[in-house]
Amino acid sequence: MVPRRAQLLEFAVLGLLHEGPTHGYDLRRRLNEALGPFRALSYGTLYPALKTLLGRGLIAEAPDPGRRGKRPRVVYELTAAGKEHFADLVARADSSAYEDDAFDVRFAFFARTESEVRLRILEGRRGRLEDDLERVRERAVRSRERLDSYTAALQQHGEERAEREVRWLTELIDAERRHPTDPGPQP
Amino acid sequence: MVPRRAQLLEFAVLGLLHEGPTHGYDLRRRLNEALGPFRALSYGTLYPALKTLLGRGLIAEAPDPGRRGKRPRVVYELTAAGKEHFADLVARADSSAYEDDAFDVRFAFFARTESEVRLRILEGRRGRLEDDLERVRERAVRSRERLDSYTAALQQHGEERAEREVRWLTELIDAERRHPTDPGPQP
DNA sequence: TTCGTCATGTAATGGGTTACATGATTAC
DNA sequence: GTAATCATGTAACCCATTACATGACGAA
Secondary structure (H helix, E strand, C coil): CCCCHHHHHHHHHHHHHHCCCEEHHHHHHHHHHCCCCCCCCCHHHHHHHHHHHHHCCCEEEECCCCCCCCCCCCEEEECHHHHHHHHHHHHCCCHHHCCHHHHHHHHHCHHHCCHHHHHHHHHHHHHHHHHHHHHHHHHHHHCCCCCCHHHHHHHHHHHHHHHHHHHHHHHHHHHHHHCCCCCCCCC | CCCCHHHHHHHHHHHHHHCCCEEHHHHHHHHHHCCCCCCCCCHHHHHHHHHHHHHCCCEEEECCCCCCCCCCCCEEEECHHHHHHHHHHHCCCCHHHCCHHHHHHHHHCHHHCCHHHHHHHHHHHHHHHHHHHHHHHHHHHHCCCCCCHHHHHHHHHHHHHHHHHHHHHHHHHHHHHHCCCCCCCCC
16 A cells, blocks of 8 residues: 555654654754655645644644744644554554655654564565566566667666665665664653 | 646657657556656546647647557657657756756657757756755754764765766766767658 | 456546745844 | 745645546457
């Protein structure tokens, strides 16, 4: 099951609020900076999403710590239900955790993910990339002659990038197996 | 100006038809295989797009060469206006040619692109990636300490990938400068 | 005969950016 | 003072996938 983009955003927002209460403008900035799937996230997407989470009781308005004389902002924090929901989501390691965009988001919160789950996500991602690689290679064999040099160069470059990514994941997996450190309690 | 996805699709369709007349089903298959931005292109997008191109007189229905006894398919070919329009699009080397998805599509038709234009597109793309890289590095310096090891690993991996891509482009640019081969007449 | 692929579409649905609207605060 | 950034939203528009509808053909 490929996760809807809205679910990804929900996960990311809960994850960021898990690190501490904050307001919409700051969430957007941090989501944009994370330069994953949310590089171009707009207020038109974020604010309604926050409203939905509010309506579902996963987040709640918190008092703005206040900055002398400045207009208070709308600060959100996780509710108990929100923390629980996020914990459930983090524990998942099915395909919704390692497909394309989803992997980037899940990886960003690996520090809050249990070692075992991390391992399964990394392995799932690696398997996914290996499948892609196999498909590309098959196609390369089938069409070797009738490719112009540019298409051939692009294909080879794509292959090398995927191979490199697989090696990177393998390193992470090996490291994870050697030192399976679980997340401690949040500070 | 970032090209709308529809414009990218239009470009790709005209480019494929430039190689010879064909029908919608085949276009979709080839667009999907090209595994760029059209990996998941659906009929719901392609067929209406073909209708639009038809309405604008850039493509026209051509007789199906026919396959004994089989139902004829709806085959399209470029019109004179379509060829001209494609030539105009191919000659462009502004940001609409090297931003993300656009670059993949433009690269796929490099064999039909003049050497000078190819060079400017490659250089534009490289510049774009170098800007990205600089931004990422700045951010890395600003936030070095407060990153957990996973975020740090992801950031470093992203940096390495971008560096590799820049080197790849540099190689292509150098090769292009040494042997600026222009496209011959199509067979 | 049933399943996969070929083949062409349309409609509904979902979802995201752009643009609009508004106002406070800060830096130059 | 004025431009940029902070800050919070809403509405319109664009557009792409999903699902639906339909049917022929080839292989197992």
